[in-house]
Amino acid sequence: MMDDKKEKILILDFGSQYAQLIARRVRENNVYSEIVSHKITIAEIQKANPKGIILSGGPASVYAKNAPRCDEGIAALGIPILGICYGMQLGCQMLGATVRPTTAREYGKTACTFNTESKLFKALARDAVVWMSHGDQVVELPAEFESLAFTNNCPFAAVKHRRKDFYAVQFHPEVSHTPQGNHIIRNFLYEICGCAGDWKMHSYIEKSVSEIRKQVGEGRVICGLSGGVDSAVTAALIHRAIGNRLSCIFVDNGLLRNYEADEVIKTFKENFTIDLHAIDAQNRFLEKLKGVTDPEKKRKIIGHEFIEVFKEEAKKISQAKFLAQGTLYPDVIESIPAHGGPTVTIKSHHNVGGLPAELGFELVEPLRLLFKDEVRKIGEALGLPEELVWRHPFPGPGLAIRIIGEVTKPRLDILRNADRIVIEEIRKAGLYRSIAQCFAVLLPLSTVGVMGDERSYENVIAVRAVETTDFMTANWYRIPYDVLEIISSRIINEVKGVNRVVYDISTKPPSTIEWE
Template sequence: MTRQHLSRIPGGRVLIVDYGGQYTHLIARRIRELGVYSEIVFHRDAGSLDVEGYDAVILSGSHLSVRSLSRGDLEVAEKILFNGSKPLLGICFGHQLIGYLLGADVASGCGEYGRTRVSITGGDELFNGWSSEETVWMSHGECVENPPGSLRILAVSENRVIAAFKAVVNNRAVYGVQFHPEVHHTGKGRLLFDNFLRIAGARREWRVENYYRYLLDELRREVVDDGVAVVGVSGGIDSTVTALIGRKVFGEKLIPVFVDHGLLREGERESVVSSLEKLGLNPLVVDAGERFISRLEGVVDCEERRRVIGEEFAKIFAEIVEKEGARYFLQGTTYPDIIESGGIRGAASVIKSHHNVGGLPEWFRDRVKVLEPIRYLYKDEVREIARLLNVPWELVERHPYPGPGLAVRIIGSFTRKKLEICRKASRIVEDVLREHGFYGKVWQAFAVVGDDKWVGVKGDARSHGYIVTIRVVESVDGMTADYSRLPYDVLDEISRRITNSIPDVSMVTYAVTSKPPSTIEPC
């Protein structure tokens, strides 16, 4: 599905111009939560878009300085600011960029980080429902100073930094906010977006169930013949929903393929195949464990592992495509996959190459038409479609599992021993959480194994075993996450079971870092 197709989505639309901000995806999520479709575009590509086709435009935050932008980058921003007629909102860097283009100075050395008090100094409908003082989330090293008379100050921080302003350009409202309304630490950030959408007059018609019907129509448009299609299924919600959508379009000409790459969790192959068969997706099972593991042994770099796994997947699917004479290949790529893989034309740095985005070789795409029906959806939206399709609860709420499997949960050199430790420890983590009623309350839970070891005592003898790190997080869409505050007795049980049943482990630790700054998966 292309951006041209997306222009036919009914209801309001907001364009988010991405300058590489770590919270850009959150802006998109907040707008969708308010019933308006949002779309992210790399800032250099925005110059070629008809921004007038959107109800409003938002400029994201960034790690950049406005003074570091090229002349070409500034020209794109100037086009949006001075030629547009739709309401414009700049957030953090976007706020600074608008101020700079309107004649203000952007100064360094005025950074603010974390929770900050702001005073609302100028009445404006953008701040309807806000009190005269509120707490917001700041994360900036530069700020707007010496604003021209055309900028009306709406809010000032406790550090006397301009926190919000308004200008009128081409008879439409242009706003800048130095804080981040998209993060939950800004208590009334959602209300600010709600007010902005009301100012823009955007129709609140975005519903996942409506998008699903639209998605089917658009997918049928892309299928120009009655050819055979292959879809990779892993048992995860993304690939399962993709396969069910594909079946509605291709019918019996859809071939679901489950590749056992030897990197699955304990008992997963049997469980996945059984679940898929209950949904009428009777997969072709490919036993390729040795094929993958033999290529991974000794590989240290996780990105190289992802490349190897992506290449091997592509080879297997290419063999099946050729054998079946397939014309199409479907995969469950989601919006977070694209963003984290740098798929929005490099707007954000590549966090990790997903095997079905960055890892799918071009030669494969040249042989078959790749269809990604859920590529513009977040995980929770995919789950909504799953419920519409009557997917069983245990599959809908199944924890996300990376395509490369346990290969990305092994730090350092990849070995078969570490793979088995990771497999057994992860099974224990999930079992304990299920027994205590926590599995359905958390987003993801697993074990990680590295090269580090810890001296221990087992059976009155000195041992030198591996350290296993447990990672349990809570999230909505996988783009941000926080570690789960599990009760100590649950953590204690996980630790005891792992050290008692896996001889090569002498220490268990618990990861207590959120995303960002870390990712959910270790590598």
């Protein structure tokens, strides 16, 4: 956990797909938040000394035999608590309320009426829209409770215990579909928990530099560069802390975008005085990927080969005892069932685990507590180039997971050229900073077309663009039709082997942002 002297909010995870989003919303209000297991002990909570506790949602029913539960002593700690969805049902049940299945399940946007005299809904509109997602709800409350909000199907959409600082909402204030949700969370933090809001990026930089110096001492650190903002900020922070005792290794795995390897090398040579080792390993990776179509196998092969290449180069760097990685908070949580809780792994992350043990190095992860947009703020504060700080996220396995099916040199060439056109056109249209992530995907199918006077049977490119603040949830971006038309026309006319372009209009969830 973070330094106990800093104010924090603990989020007890009951398997919610939105647990990270709750944490992100709290941090947006300048309060540090940390996701912990619902199995956390009372002693651990007291040691952490949080200003408040949030009980997350979850897929279970509180009356089910093996439903996840927290220590019931939590309600007697005198720490303000906010229960969300499952967290509401569990907290209310522990305090004597009755929870049952509803006759009419609520899912999606729902009209809700608030008691704006309550601290939780202070300065909000009395009637608003909230996002519901539940099949159970509180149906009976003890006299110690009061209702703070209701919908047509949910008489207790929000409640408060009269004697304890226990608040609960049946809806999800953390999602963007609840327009006043951030205000509700802010009210909990400032009006109920009494937070001061000391979670700022400038102070984080100072603290991180100090911690790196303390951990590394007089040792040397090796950092793997990918060209993305995460590894760049990691390198910049460590360089600020230890100067020329940092060596960076950039592995060109042949799965990067057009000219990206050259840009990475140029950027770091121009902006840093760092010992940079650039390795051309394109053929090695392509050989290992030959015939592989399963996305998880691709990830593991790429991760394993990266380790092998990295090890070979790292051995040439004398006196290095530490390995730096740009691991982010979502990487840590998504890579394992959350804190021993019921959350399942969505996909593996090649930058979490494995490499330090292989090399016998101690791990340095200065971004481990951060979300992506917090990393960007640090990058700006450190003076990194704008085009690097705001570069759209690019997956560790690179274009291998944007090629559905086998990865080959010809297929990589097709995708690189298509992707280049997509990025060029959204930049020309002034959309790049408005879109959180945009890219092309090569599909594993061919379709009939007519090019000139001849029939063609060629590849399909899908274009994916999303808008999001946290990458936990995302909406598809409405690229103007005239821009899409230019993108489609250019790809079909300029990229040999493509005769059809489609546009992905899926949200996350249920889809993910990447296709594999």
